[in-house]
Amino acid sequence: MLYREAGDFKTSYAADNQTFPIKFDRWRYYAILVVAFGVVPFIINDYWVSAVFLPFLIYAIAAIGLNILTGYCGQVSLGTGGFMAVGAYACYKLMTAFPDVSIFFHIILAGGVTAGVGILFGLPSLRIKGFYLAVATLAAQFFLVWLFNRVPWFYNYSATGQISAPERTIFGIKITGAETEAWATYLFCLVFVVLLALLARNLTRGTVGRKWMAIRDMDIAAEIIGVNPLTAKLSAFAVSSFFIGIAGALFFSVYLGAVEVGEVFGINKSFLVLFMVIIGGLGSIFGSFAGAAFLVLLPVLLKNVFVGTLGWPTDLAAHLEFMIIGGLIIVFLIAEPHGLAQLWRVAKEKLRLWPFPH
């Protein structure tokens, strides 16, 4: 009923290969874009943007980045927090060194720097796999955080070791700093999310993505059919780090404004993004969004229900929140080991046949 394909004919290969081949999906996607660009900016306030939208959008970018590496190319990484820190510090150094260049380019460049660092730490993946690679990327996590704490050049010799984003504008509208408008920061991040999601979608369904998936499914077989593991794995590390670097740069400059590397980009962040990818669904762009939404929005929702509506003590609410989210993660993964994206896929299959299943 809802997912009727009757009458939805394709007359060209291009039409058959589009991202949303079902008309209903396509219209839903356009509707979300219209709402996100045309409605949300007018009704958003400081609370919504800093508690809900910015973290959701930025974590979605990071989750897409990690999904490219772990979900599409099969290389486990625990270095996400460290790579986000590279993005943040690169952005900070660029912002302070070239104040006249637009922040938009700084963030792209910060992604580029992170891609370089990612390739460097991706080199061990050519020799080691699985858990061993996870440990190698864990080393990257600890090394990078240590480096940014240890070398004062990275934080411009500030007394506290914190980096704080100076005020920067685009077309005269403040994007970073204390006096930003909610809609401006929201739109800025949204543009990045939309562009990067498009990029990720098109990379993963093209030659590059197919090579990654070949490596993921069986690297020896991939090599035999002519996939070069060196370029495939390193390109996955590069693209993934590019995304994660941009997420880190946005996290620092637009969302938080001031960052202390040990706390904000610690190992917890790596796990958080990895959980988003696992809960959302490995190898799915939609899964990255779903996972980010699950782990960003649910705690805020629970907190508001328990403390705001029910008036329970804050510590009780915080403990319950841990228990409920932990419990839900287990339930989800037992019910559907392939994550929320698979649940959605199954639901869609059912809806196509509804109300007349076989």
Add this chain to the structure above:
Amino acid sequence: MRLKLATLALGAVMAAAPAMAEITMSALSYRTGPYAANGIPFADGYQDYFTLLNERDGGIGGEMINLVECETGYNTEKGVECYESTKGEGVLVYQPLSTGITYQLIPKATADGIPMHTMGYGRTSAKNGAVFPWVFNYPANYWDGASIAITHIANEEGGDLSGKKVALVYHNSAYGKEPIRTLESLAEKHGYELMLLPVDHPGQEQKSQWLQIRREKPDYVIMWGWGVMNQVAIQEAVNIRFPMDHFIGIWWSGSENDVLPAGDGADGYKALTFHNLGMEYPVYDDLKTHVVDKGLAAGAGDQLGTALYNRGMYAAMLAAEAVKTAQELSGDTAISPAQMRDGMENLEITEAKMAALGLPGFGPEFTVSCENHGGNGFGAVAQWDAAAKKWSLITDYYQSDLEILAPLIEEDSAAYAAEAGVEPACN
């Protein structure tokens, strides 16, 4: 203040509707996470004092106090969320109890025009009210603490520190790095050698730092720790048999839960403080009658009289006094955050005031002005008696070395003013 739920396609989230006509205070507390052991007593003390005012006096100047609590877990992201979610309710003053969150909130609170009080933590150069009009850190700050510790060591050593070695064991964060600059300047003046030993969050792993202390044998160890880091450091010091009376913690490293796990070994450990300890104060009788006996005590109600409970209560007391000052200045009982700021800037704490509140001799006297948002920088040294299980002051309150600190504060606040584009002004 109620929060309404709105269901959206993404999930249900919330919108806030402001409710005024009472005095709204915020408590960004942390009762969970690795710093909860220290966050709970402070939050309880802070909350209980306001409950006492509501129950005994009917609020402040006839206005009931509405305390909005928000759990941060000592995490900056959650702290920002808490700030954004509560600021619409007309909160008069923020006290985040975290240097990291303070650094996040200084520009935001300044832009929003809401005062912040960072009592004994936060950004030290906020003492310069010309640059930081909305931030207060009276009665003492970290640089005062560093200077008071060094003065105490100098007194112990008969005034001469040349050739001595002092180690700083610090939480590797903005908080722990805060005293380094002062200690370096003081090292130049007194001629001691400074050794820096960072400990990473959350601080459970300190073996290598204490091995280094054992090897290099510094004459004194100063600690800037918080949460579980304190307990571990004190236990490690006991393990390497470091003389405990040569081990001095900042005020955040001087609570009962920090020393109790180390048992008798912790006997003689010293910590700084800027208020008095123990529960021999008339206010505790009132707390018992109006709060504890009515079952209104915050948390589990088992923290009364601990060092951090007293500090939370002290923070609440200073906030309440600032509200009173603001009410006198404006002639109105329902004050705005801007009027609260004026109240804080004109705050005067005298012995007579404290005695009237049931807290005689609880803290040093001080006055706040636009040029000086940091009070007079008085502090004292407390020592732990493991047999009696209590802290007692072993020195009088004495002032920090302003000769060293004043130029440092001037320099750091000028750097902030240049960076943030603030025009320093006092009217």
